[in-house]
Amino acid sequence: DGGITQSPKYLFRKEGQNVTLSCEQNLNHDAMYWYRQDPGQGLRLIYYSQIVNDFQKGDIAEGYSVSREKKESFPLTVTSAQKNPTAFYLCASSIRDSTEAFFGQGTRLTVV
Amino acid sequence: GEDVEQSLFLSVREGDSSVINCTYTDSSSTYLYWYKQEPGAGLQLLTYIFSNMDMKQDQRLTVLLNKKDKHLSLRIADTQTGDSAIYFCAETYSGNTPLVFGKGTRLSVIA
Numbered sequence: 160d161g162g163i164t165q166s167p168k169y170l171f172r173k174e175g176q177n178v179t180l181s182c183e184q185n186l187n188h189d190a191m192y193w194y195r196q197d198p199g200q201g202l203r204l205i206y207y208s209q210i211v212n213d214f215q216k217g218d219i220a221e222g223y224s225v226s227r228e229k230k231e232s233f234p235l236t237v238t239s240a241q242k243n244p245t246a247f248y249l250c251a252s253s254i255r256d257s258t259e260a261f262f263g264q265g266t267r268l269t270v271v
Numbered sequence: 272g273e274d275v276e277q278s279l280f281l282s283v284r285e286g287d288s289s290v291i292n293c294t295y296t297d298s299s300s301t302y303l304y305w306y307k308q309e310p311g312a313g314l315q316l317l318t319y320i321f322s323n324m325d326m327k328q329d330q331r332l333t334v335l336l337n338k339k340d341k342h343l344s345l346r347i348a349d350t351q352t353g354d355s356a357i358y359f360c361a362e363t364y365s366g367n368t369p370l371v372f373g374k375g376t377r378l379s380v381i382a
Contacts (some may be wrong), residue, residue: 199279201373202359219367259316
């Protein structure tokens with residue numbers, strides 16, 4: 160089955176630790192995106208990548224980093240510089256030059 | 272900058288129609304989408320409309336677009352308890368630009 164897989168579904172980390180969220184897709188999509196969702200805030204764009212080895216900052220990139228070494232994978236690292244990391248993180252992908260995005264099931268990160 | 276506004280809550284009785292409204296500020300918006308999110312899950316694409324259209328119907332879903340007022344609505348006919356979810360409006364103007372989302376409308380369906 161084709162789709163986008165985010166893992167893990169739930170993640171707990173201690174304050175001050177970096178953590179990496181996984182996003183893998185087998186849809187052969189060129190573009191991938193990371194959004195953060197907070198209650199009552201909707202989805203805010205963190206980073207996106209239109210092609211392998213290239214990515215752009217979104218609206219709230221501070222405290223996050225990404226890499227795009229393979230077409231299928233777009234991992235997101237939440238660094239210790241992110242002041243409020245506890246949130247629901249959503250990964251999406253789309254065909255290049257298409258606006259129709261397909262979403263993974265999300266990772267809920269809790270920092271204690 | 273781009274902005275998409277939605278009311279946060281809507282409550283309807285089972286069997287009634289639901290109308291979820293959205294306004295956007297970017298007059299160059301070309302592609303407008305409605306996504307559904309069930310609790311603890313990702314977003315599921317429901318339907319979309321292009322800016323050169325006024326209306327689109329897909330089974331129980333009807334999308335209306337008023338470009339002059341930059342207003343988009345999603346009507347769900349014969350609303351069921353399974354329609355309870357958060358509905359997001361999203362827009363963009365090109366295929367190389369990420370979607371901009373509203374804050375979502377939480378639809379509660381009362382049996």
